[in-house]
Amino acid sequence: MPGFLRPLTRAVTYTRWLHVLMGSVIAWICAAIHPGLPVPTPAAWLPVLVVPVPLVVAAAMVPAVRRAEGLQARLMLFPGAHPRGGDRHARVAEVAEDPGVSVTPSASWRDRARTAVWLVLRLEVGVATALATAQLLGLALTLVGSADPVAVPLSLLPVLVVLVLMVVGGHLMARAARRLLGPSPAERLAALEQRTEQLLERNRIARELHDSIGHALTVAVVQADAARAAGDPAFTDRALEAVAESGRAALEDLERVLRILREDERPAGARPTLLDAERLVGSARASGAQVDAEMTGPLERVPGPVSREGYRMLQEALTNVLRHSGPVPVELRVAVDDARLVMDVRNALLSPSGATGRGGSGLRGIRERAALLGGRATTGPHDGAWQVHVELPLR
Template identity: 40%
Template structure:
């Protein structure tokens, strides 16, 4: 008994009914357009004219539901007033883009919104008429609670109610029936909203694709942040040690090392602020782009850290496509960071060769220990080399790393590219 009365006591029941009533009122401006043909067809029977008006009215209401804006408004209102969890509408990628008029894409899912809008208006009018009549009846009966007799005409049948407690019971019953009607209208709208306003199968696929893209973008941002922050911390640590050693003997060199630390930290801070902003806003973004054109600056920061860098650049690096150029920069940054962190001193050889059908990258450094052992060898655990291998695999490239002769370690990457003629 109490469980059955709970829907009648919820505020969301009556906000849902107001939503239904609003749909009924919103359909009124379309009624004159449906009446016009029936008024012009005066020779038709009255029943045929009524049917014509109702059909034209339904067609006009349904046509409003074809607009993409209508569905967005209905979804937002259903979330707020019906308390139904509905995702934002997604363009039906399987059906093609919308036309210039802003109508929703064609397809089986196109008629779901007009159908729901028609049901919404129908429930709104039915609920308004039935509940309004019951409320009016329930409020008119208390005038006879002190005595007298009430005569009602229900569907052509007279109903005589004596005053006193019978009027009280009838008034209370009418009000409860009105509340139950409100709950029934709201329940019907809640049940149909996810089925007709919710995502169609094609939209579910589109939502899944968007989530996959978002996860892939965040994974890429994590790689970018790992590369940038890892390189900056490694270079800054070494540069700080160099500055401490040279502070008394060569103040100018120490100041240069400190300036390099400042520049590296500022660049890494920009990357960090961007990634954190994207994660806070929960939307994909584009990380600060660094390409092979920024390679000289990267090599200068290594030189300020005390490393001896021997670059060998060939080909027109400016003609390398943007996506490939950005990936190549991050690959070289990770390789140079590992060489700086784990190398045993000596020059670091950097090779970049841009050809007509491929981009070759290489980093060779001294290990300071037996080949493939000791601190000079790149670690094979963590995020460095696995991240590089994944990045190269996504670009359909080839990667090779390991000992290269006595006390040397080599990272070699080849990325396929078709440079513009």
């Protein structure tokens, strides 16, 4: 099918034309009252274009009108992608991209003014389109009914003009809708803030899964390798118990994260805090690491967000020790005072050069968590050992 005829095969062309015509309804109601639909002369029809204007401007001052117009525009001017008539395998409807038309009530006088301009534009264009369509189709019927054989082919010209008006007029009205009913700067800022919050939440969930599942899998791998190398039934039993405990903890975290993703109305469950740090230490010890842990200060007074993120940082630090250095001696220090939380995890370097390969997303996640809480984190070789040092403010 020629490209210039394709718009005539799309339903959106006709829904836009209908939307334009609907904008003139108020004008015909007013014309029926005054001047009473007299003989159609330009002077008599002029009030049809003028009398309804104050009414639509007054309606635009109602905040809900903007929402109603936005919904109409989305439904009829941007109803989504439509298959072409000759495509048998095309889907009946496809998901369309955001049309750029707001569906929120007017929040400012600027929004009301834009809505008023839109309503007046719909009124005037609707009346002009209705009159032009009626006159052109009437002319086509007159030519078809005439006795002149030349007039019959000429009757196609008015129909062609009507079709061009439908396509071009609908396209222009769709562009006008984006400009006049589009989001205001405040709405765009709110949408951007919401999008930013969603991205931050996704990143947080990704870190949660990385830390929890990564820790469980690391413990399982280390324990399995150690049990196979030891060949001791008693050690194998302890290793399997540690693997089972780590797996259960990871499943709890996974279920909690999945409930958040499903937007379940039930509470997602409490996230572990520094008060649960003994579980991490026990898991690392069960994996063969010699953990020398020292925790000083009132851990229960650490604010919830700091305590929860601190737990995840310790988890990632111990996971990195097991993953990259294996069951080696580890020094773990957690100290709390009136102003800050300090955590320090150190383990011996296996390579004298200090190269450990620990440059992945886990350590980067520790630094990102610390920065979001207003603190700082440093990771890397220090005095012949690998160190993860974190300082977080309590206020």
